[in-house]
Amino acid sequence: MKKILTSIAAGVLTVLSLAPDAQAQTSDRRTNISVYYNWLQYHGDLGSEWFKHDKVEYGLGLTVSRYVAPGLDVGLDLSYGDMKFSAPYPKNVQFAYHRFDANVVNVGIPIKLKLNNGWALKEDAFIAPYLVVQPGVFFASPDLYTASNQGQVAKNSDVYAFDIQAAAGIKFQFSPSVAVFVQTGQHYPLTDQVDGIANEGKLNDRYLQHKFGLSFNLGKAKDTDGDGVSDRKDKCPDTPSGVQVDENGCPLDGDKDGVPDYQDQCPTEAGTAAMQGCPDRDNDGVADKNDDCPDEAGLPALRGCPDADGDGVADKNDKCPNTPAGTQVDGNGCPLVTDADGDGIPNDRDRCPNTPAGTKVDANGCPEVDAEVRKLEQPIRFETNSTVIKRTSYGTLDKMVQALKDHPEYSIRIVGHADSRGTDEYNQALSERRAGSVKRYFTGKQLDPARIVTEGKGESEPAAPNTSAAGMSQNRRVEFHFEFFIPNAPQP
16 A cells, blocks of 8 residues: 555656646536546444555546536546455454455546635636535445355345445646546445445445546637637737737736837837827827927927927027017028018018008007097997997997098908897898998998998807897997008908
8 A cells, every 4th residue: 555655646746747837627628537546445334444544445437527617517427446344253243244345336426616716716726625525326246254154255235225425635737638636535325235234224334435536628728819818818808919918818018008019119118008108208299219309398290399489490499489470480490581660570461561660560560550549449239130220329430430530541340240049141141231231321421431341240259148138139239340451451
């Protein structure tokens, strides 16, 4: 017995030294076939040989099982063994039989409860303890010997009975398909005839079954994306072909920035997904590797450099950094055209290019309208769906007429508006008619029509919400804007 145990231990150590990473019987590899060496130890009316190393009988067995769920396998087990016992002589001469020698066959349905079920231990744990409950059928053919005639068979009989086994074991999973296991369990055959001695009302005959064997998991793990990690374990199941992955099946990310190496343009520097894995210190949308000004937020068009005056020349290269908006500039950021009248409006945008020096000008380069005249820009209002000027508005209009006569250098812009009742198209036309009605009033006062510009805004620019009568009244209006008169200027 010692030599056998020594050989088994040496075999286990050899397999351990050669074993790759462990994998358990799982939903990927659902079928398992186990072959084992087993030995039986009797306990009954004649005595007990349980756990006595010199009381061992040997046999063989085969188990086929199927993965049902994490932590549960069900299968079919077939085992054969020899079980015998000899009572001390002549102590037990009161028994009819002194010893027996039985061939034992057991067919059972093992229900295995595994601790590597995902919550106690991982399914791929190297060491996998388990428990077994196995109902089945017990067959034995014992040769019975009397105490007085040990050398000859006194009786031979066949015994059949239902059987239940409770066992515990440990599996050592050395590779995805190969494991070694050891198991010990107790059989309770529902008979008391194994040793030829029957005690009425009692079932004393039991036996231990010890197993040592090899287990083989069959099946192939499903790996949809072909990255070498089964779908069951793959947290990134759609990895493109050829991409290197980690143990979870996800693409490698060396700099841990959330952008996998195969998509990372800066795989050794932590960056952002927006920058395809590259850093952007100034957060201007230009990766540092492409940013000529990596510590100043700038524009992509200028390789990440700022342009304070918006002339298209980066500040670091701009020799005229405060050029007015819209001015055409050269490569140094300086205006391409001159400002003839020195009013700050380049000639290409100056509608009054000969404004006297020192004159305050508007955005068009023309002299600003007198503040007192600006005060006359009071809106007038209309009745619903009407273009008729109210008599109460005549005083307001006459003051603006007189200002235009006193200042021939001015023109006036008349802008019509409407409330929200009616369609957009109708309101647009109504606002234009209202502006035209006011223009006719002005020209009727002998003003040059060229100095009067009209336009309509429809309902697009309300002065008050159109949710009340008062608000809509505020929106039925015409507004006025005095401007510097530019002869022959086209109307909008």
